[in-house]
Amino acid sequence: MNLKRCLKTIAGFGMLLGIISCQSKATTPQQVQAPEVSVTQVKAGEGEVKNTYAASIEGTMNIEVRPQTSGYLSKIYVDEGAYVRAGQPLFQIDERPFVEQFKTAKAAVAVAEANLRNVKIDLDRKVELVDNKIVSDLQVTQATASFEAAKASLEQAKAAMNAAKINVDFCLIKAPVSGYIGRIPYRLGSLVSAASVEPLTLLTDINQVYAYFSMSEGDFANFQDMQASGKSAPVSLVLANDKAYEHAGTIDAITGQFDKNTGSISIRAKFVNPDKKLRAGNTGRIEMVQHLDHVVMVPIRSTIAVQDKIYVFKLDKENKxxxxxxxxxxxxLDDYYVHAGVQEGETIIVGGLGFVKPGMAVSPKK
Known part of the structure; x- marks a missing residue:
């Protein structure tokens, strides 16, 4: 019995070894085939790029209306937001003190004129007497000097009167240009002066408006190339409600240097505003279309985005x-315009990216 049992055990062990041997042969690693991927060649073509920049809008004229003399506001002729024309009265400062000063100065002019007449009479009499040798030449010289002094006094009095008249005129504050009235921080009875921190109001001419925005150094270089080639296009304005403004604008001013802190340059675009839809203080977005000649185009489906970077898989000579x-x-919608990273004619993977790792050999198919 023991012999038979031993023989069965040996036979069973042999069969087990055979099974293990077969399994080992079946699982022997074979040559792994390169995954098949779709590829395409990078092409170049023409395209357009729309660049967007945040913009702030100002009137072509933003004028602070300030008093040129001190006093209490006695009248306010306009309301906030009203449209006024150049020369229209806006504010009245109590003019009574200045009117009295003007009257005093005017009276001083009358006194100076009377004094000049008296001195002139005295001079003329002495000139006649000196011819008859009744008075000396010295007396005539003194009378002439008195006459010149009286003339100067009259001119001084007139200057004081004119200054007083100017102060009276300054009491009525008029619109220097046509435009819209801004906020009025003062009320009747407020004491105002030229040294006041806040102006009486801000007067804005918005028949045309300026849109100020900043452009990076790279975008500005492209913009200059477009201008040099004659392909620069009008700029567009998108309002805060994401609607396009119906009138195109033009670039009319560029600052002379870049901001060292931001690396950008300030640019001004002008827009007509016939319907007064735009007001000073509005915000929006400037859109500029840039034409690209012979630019490298890469299908978006061939790219992988990792954080803020975009990658493609190129194939080398060994199809790695x-x-x-x-x-x-x-x-x-379908392509990226590429400035660097790939060149026209290079082969990139467009399908099967999920199975591809850097350095992996692949089997390309077009």
């Missing part, structure tokens, strides 16, 4: 996938 970062300058 090389992960490469690309620099995007714009896009359409």
């Amino acid at each position: 996938a090389q992960q490469t970062e690309i620099e995007v300058v714009g896009k359409t």
Whole structure:
């Protein structure tokens, strides 16, 4: 019995070894085939890029209306937001003290004129007497000096009278230009002066408006290239409600240097405003279309986004996938416009990206 049992055990062990041997042969690692991926060649073409910049809107004239003399506001002729024309009265400062000063100065002019007449009479009499040798030449010289002094006194009195008249005129504050009245922080009876911190109001001419925005150094270089080639297009304005403003604008001013802190340059665009839809203080977005000639185009489906960077897989001569970062300058619904990272004619993977790792050999198919 023991012998038979031993033989069965040996036979069973042999079968087990055979099974293990077969399984080992079946699981022997074989050559792993390269995954099949779809590829395409990078092409170049023409395109357009729409750049957007935050903008603030101001009137072509934003004038602080300030008093040129001190006094109490006695009248306010306009209301906030009203449209006024150049020369229209806006505010009245109590003019009574200045009117009295003007009257005093006017009386001083009358006194100076009377004094001048008296001195002139005395001078003329002495000139006649000196011819008859009744008075000396010295007396005539003294009378002439008195006459010149009286003339100067009259001119001084007239200047004081004119200054007093100007102060009276300053009491009525008129609109320097046509435009819209801003906020009026003062009320009747407020004491105002030229040294007041706040102006009486802000008068804005919005028949045309300026949109101020900043452009990066790279965008500005492209903008200059467009201008040099004659392909610069009018700028568009998008309002705060995301609706496009119906009138196109033009670039009419560029600052002379870049801001060292932000690396950007300030630009001003002008827009007509016939319907007065735009007001000073509005915000919006400037949109500028940039035409691109012979730009590299990469299908968006061939890219992988990692945080704020975009990558593609290029194939080298051995059909190995090389992960490469690309620099995007714009896009359409299907393609990225690429500034750097790939070149025209290079082969990139467009399908099967989920199975591809950097350095992996692949089997390309078009």
